Amino acid sequence: MRGPSPRHVAEMVRKERRQLLRDPRTRLIMFVAPVLQLLMFGYAVNTDIRDTATFVVDHDASASSRRLVEAFTTTGRFEVVGRSSRSADIPSALDRGSAVVAIEIPAGFAADLAASRPARVQIIVDGTHSNTATVALGYATRVVQAFGREQGRAGGDARVALRGIDLRSRAWFNPGLESRVYNVPAVIGIVVLLMCLLLTALAVAREREIGTLEQLMVTPLTPAELMLGKTIPVAIVGMIDLVLVTAVAVLWFDVPLRGSVLALLVAALIYILAGLSLGLLISTVSRSQQEAFMTMFLFILPAVILGGFLFPVETMPAPFRWLSVLDPVRHFLHVVRAIFLKGEGIAGLWPQYVGLLAMAICALAFSVLRFRKTVV
């Protein structure tokens, strides 16, 4: 048993590179799709609550009730999309989804306020999207309370209105609380992983299915050389993709890159190696392309969801949190977000780097071993 010879690996790399670049449609998948995806999804991954579609039913139709509605719209969080004077219109607006929030101001609202009697306003949100609903309810409650305080002050009850706690919140690392700066770096991670898996998961299964694997077997190449030859070109494509999509994130979406580019590149290289090794592993354990494909599907959705892309890992039940330690996506997303937003370096993130590296080595070693077995 000898170690991989550089010449053999170089030959294998050349063959793989040719195969990868031969078909213009594959080139499209490799270089255009990632950029296009980031451009589209960069705009999509937005959980900010702005201009929420609001339906107003004003039974009072007074100056006060109009001022209250104005107080809602001037925050920029709510946008009135419909008005009516019948309560029955609220269910139909929310059912159809044309409005997400409804404000109903009862008759006598202005009179109650003027007489310093407790006035009521009804706020209804569409709870089908629980996150948006929670935040929109919070904003609405605060608008109403602020309006009430202002009325109280105007009525001369200034001392009571001013008493109590004045909670001032400040958000660090992302003062504008824009969801995009948190989500776009994560999209980078997902798009690159997808690419690595797409290019490798079917690679070996395909050669096996069309019979070219046997031809490769009769050459003096060892399994390790074969695997390296399949790995290196894809890793280069992955790195090019990473640089492309990072450029889009920084230049197009203005996501701040506060940490070092070197730390990002090192993390990306390890992550890409881990991703494509997993792809190769899937490919070597599958007997047909269809099987490889199904296995990849079974792997990728949990990997993305457990990785903390769409919702924080901390909110998962404990068993899933433990399971997510095995997920390369989780570690990479932690790293990119920390590098982009907090300006962290390798020093503060070494557990993630080590974890990713361990996964890359294990997956690659396992696929070489597994490959040898299936051939013999």
Next chain:
Amino acid sequence: MTFGRTLAIARKEALQLRRDPRSLTLGFLIPPFLIVFFGYAITFDVDDIRLAVWDADRTQASARLVDAFVASGYFRVVDRLERYPDATEALQSGDALAVLAIPRGYARDLAAGPSPVQLLVDGSDANTATIAIEYAQGIASAHSRRVTLAERDARPTLVPDSRAWYNPSLDSRNMVVPGLVAVIISILAALLTALTIAREWERGTMEQLVSTPVTRLEIVAGKLAPYLAIGLFDVLLAVGIGTLLFDVPFRGSLLLLLAMTSVFLLAALGFGMFLSAALKSQVLATQFAIVATYLPALLLSGFIFAIANMPRVLQLATYLFPARYYVTVTKAIFLKGVGIEVLWPQALLLSALASLAIAATVAVFRKEVA
């Protein structure tokens, strides 16, 4: 197009599927497995916020404020900071998600006028941060009211009476499970068919098929049928899991859901088959199918990110993805319990997409064979 020949193709496809038990098991079992898995894993509910406290006041009043945060159930005190600058370290390391800073003189100011208290939040995850701030504001204002009420019977002049419809407890599971059913079925549908025609080309069995008297439309329809059955079965199973295991309400009509699902499946399966017929390679069809369905189904369907928040151009682009309609449909039927009088635009557009996909498949298919 005769029914008999279509049925024969469908039977052939089903036989082929049956002979490939691994793929068949995956097709049947992946969706229920993923729904159970994610149903447990995904919660968007922010209810265990790690809070570090810097209390420079050290009075009973300040301790009561901290208690109010803990008693809300949304915050958990993980650290007590000695010095204010320690807040930086706590947030940077991620040990705490928020820092509550109570300055000296808090208790004194509380009696006299507005008493400033600071909440520093790690804003990286804007969504979690926004919700944490919302909770803190709510706790602070409720606590304020309690403190001022204790002294004097001052009632607030304006009371917001707020409620959430369709999901009164704002439980994220009720939103996740119906959306998830739609996302998973969307991705799987295109994948199931992306291989079928390309495989016949690659293995050379397509020539045999073409030399029989079956027409292209019969081949396409026959090949769609078994996958349509798998998809419907998966959706039924998912409804069962969602309602029985996760207690998600199902308020609409099951019949309507199945009808809408069929139209949706025809569009999604048809798209996969179109890729398969147009690209004639299993690898390429797979790659295109994943790129075109996987992330769009997650990100452009309105499952998590509201379509109304997207720029106009992107909003228009979402109309191309069947997943977009289906997410609306499942959420509306599960939670809102609405009927066809509300969902007819979705039904109409899905039918259009389905016809388009099938017509395009037949068209590229014909050209290649002739």
